Amino acid sequence: MMPDKSVQRRGFFARFLGGCGRWGLGLVENVYFTYQLILQSMYWTFIAPVTGKGLRVGSSFEEMVKVGVNAVPIVCLISFSMGMILAMQSAYQLEQFGATIFTADLVAVAQTRELGPLMTAIIVAGRSGSGIAAEIGTMKVGEEIDALRSMGFHPIKFLVVPKLIALAIMVPCLTVIADFVGIAGGFGMAVFSLDLGFSRYLNPTIFALVFKDMITGLIKSFVFALLVGLTGCYMGFKVEGGAEGVGRRTTQSVVVSIFLIILADSFFTAVFYFLW
Amino acid sequence: MEADKAAEYIIEVENLMVAYDERVVLDGVDLQVRRGENMVILGGSGCGKSTLLRHIIGLERPEAGRIKIRGRDITVMREEEFSEILTKVGVVFQSSALFNSMTVGDNVALPLREHTRLEDSTIKIMTKIKLEMVGLSGFENHMPSELSGGMRKRAAFARAISMDPEILFCDEPSAGLDPIVGAELDQLIIKLKKALRMTIVVVTHEMESMYAIADRVLMLHEGQVMFYGTVDEFKSSDNERVRQFIERRPEAIQQDESGRYVRALTTDSF
Numbered sequence: 001m002m003p004d005k006s007v008q009r010r011g012f013f014a015r016f017l018g019g020c021g022r023w024g025l026g027l028v029e030n031v032y033f034t035y036q037l038i039l040q041s042m043y044w045t046f047i048a049p050v051t052g053k054g055l056r057v058g059s060s061f062e063e064m065v066k067v068g069v070n071a072v073p074i075v076c077l078i079s080f081s082m083g084m085i086l087a088m089q090s091a092y093q094l095e096q097f098g099a100t101i102f103t104a105d106l107v108a109v110a111q112t113r114e115l116g117p118l119m120t121a122i123i124v125a126g127r128s129g130s131g132i133a134a135e136i137g138t139m140k141v142g143e144e145i146d147a148l149r150s151m152g153f154h155p156i157k158f159l160v161v162p163k164l165i166a167l168a169i170m171v172p173c174l175t176v177i178a179d180f181v182g183i184a185g186g187f188g189m190a191v192f193s194l195d196l197g198f199s200r201y202l203n204p205t206i207f208a209l210v211f212k213d214m215i216t217g218l219i220k221s222f223v224f225a226l227l228v229g230l231t232g233c234y235m236g237f238k239v240e241g242g243a244e245g246v247g248r249r250t251t252q253s254v255v256v257s258i259f260l261i262i263l264a265d266s267f268f269t270a271v272f273y274f275l276w
Numbered sequence: 277m278e279a280d281k282a283a284e285y286i287i288e289v290e291n292l293m294v295a296y297d298e299r300v301v302l303d304g305v306d307l308q309v310r311r312g313e314n315m316v317i318l319g320g321s322g323c324g325k326s327t328l329l330r331h332i333i334g335l336e337r338p339e340a341g342r343i344k345i346r347g348r349d350i351t352v353m354r355e356e357e358f359s360e361i362l363t364k365v366g367v368v369f370q371s372s373a374l375f376n377s378m379t380v381g382d383n384v385a386l387p388l389r390e391h392t393r394l395e396d397s398t399i400k401i402m403t404k405i406k407l408e409m410v411g412l413s414g415f416e417n418h419m420p421s422e423l424s425g426g427m428r429k430r431a432a433f434a435r436a437i438s439m440d441p442e443i444l445f446c447d448e449p450s451a452g453l454d455p456i457v458g459a460e461l462d463q464l465i466i467k468l469k470k471a472l473r474m475t476i477v478v479v480t481h482e483m484e485s486m487y488a489i490a491d492r493v494l495m496l497h498e499g500q501v502m503f504y505g506t507v508d509e510f511k512s513s514d515n516e517r518v519r520q521f522i523e524r525r526p527e528a529i530q531q532d533e534s535g536r537y538v539r540a541l542t543t544d545s546f
Contacts, residue, residue, distance in 0.1 A: 143373035152359035
């Protein structure tokens, strides 16, 4: 299309409106893309297997090893440190009231309700979310996605669903591990340097924790897992233009998924605090 | 009469229109490919030849026009029906598009594993046969990254023919490869065609490949059909564009509307 003279002469206002329009159209397109991604992922997870179109169980297990089992060491390391930090920071404040004994309660509740799910999700976003975006992005750049489609395979079924299933199962599992290891970290710190005895720490921990704390943490971590997975896939499919595009979208996937995790966290924490 | 035509033409493209935003990429392209024919889609860079291919294999939907494969319109087809047609179609992409996370053998076996209920041992044998046909026997357990460009292309051919397709599409088979490997791939295409009795559609810009493969030629220029006919007709054509392409003459540089626009942008008060 050749631009005619009138385009150049249009005033600021017209260009402003044009910019708004383009931005709006882009937004609508991205929202529609996200909607389609979610809808089709749900279709290929829940409906397609029932109607005999199959589910890629094998590659789901492979993904579970990649996002779950391989992440156990780093999750343990970070949760253990987190537990120790929590114990020290709460002891620092509680000392002033002579209430060091409540360190155990604080560590246990904070770890299961908040820090276990949150830290696990952030680790997974950095480890696997970026990996998903890079993998799908590289496949898109190398025409591999086109190749999949030309062989009659649906990319959502082949690439997205196994990853989402793996994340939805493994992130809550990692969270449970993180909770235990975190409490163990706090326990270690308290017993060896805060002069709290073995049973004087363990009994309050067991007493302070209620089933609800664990459940709310796991609900959160399930939601975080889906957010990380969908963001990674979205960014992967949005890659355009070679290796540089892969790099940019990979970075974006980490930033956006951490942002969404925090946003969802505030929402769910508020819901659990005020309504449950 | 109508049924005869459907049997004769395995691919029919009618008045295909494609536009990205406001840029027209394909403007009323017609193409018929007979069963068992070697069709070459020829044209310079950016003429829309790869876009035409992407539409025929259903990766994109056109603005207007009809694309029929085996007499059935794929532009209005449901996804399930279309994936059934795709099992009878093989595609070799420009960048080979092998799955880098799988071995060469798994790449070739993937369509068989997913679309058929064959025993694993049968699939293994079939994979071996296909790799042998393209001259890659013994490379089952190599990763695609361990192969050279020409070998990757060969592996891509093996994957494309793994389901014994009726139609084989190749996008720029010799792009980025040296002339010898390119010529070998042309020979491979002809050999595979003889062995499997396929219809072949090749997209290329190389005259040597075209002469080696083609029965008929469709030449595109700026989204429009510039020439459509047999190779002999192509050689004797007096169309200016065709002569320019055959004689490899460069385009005369001319100032057009967009040139004026660029000048206006760079010299005005911006």
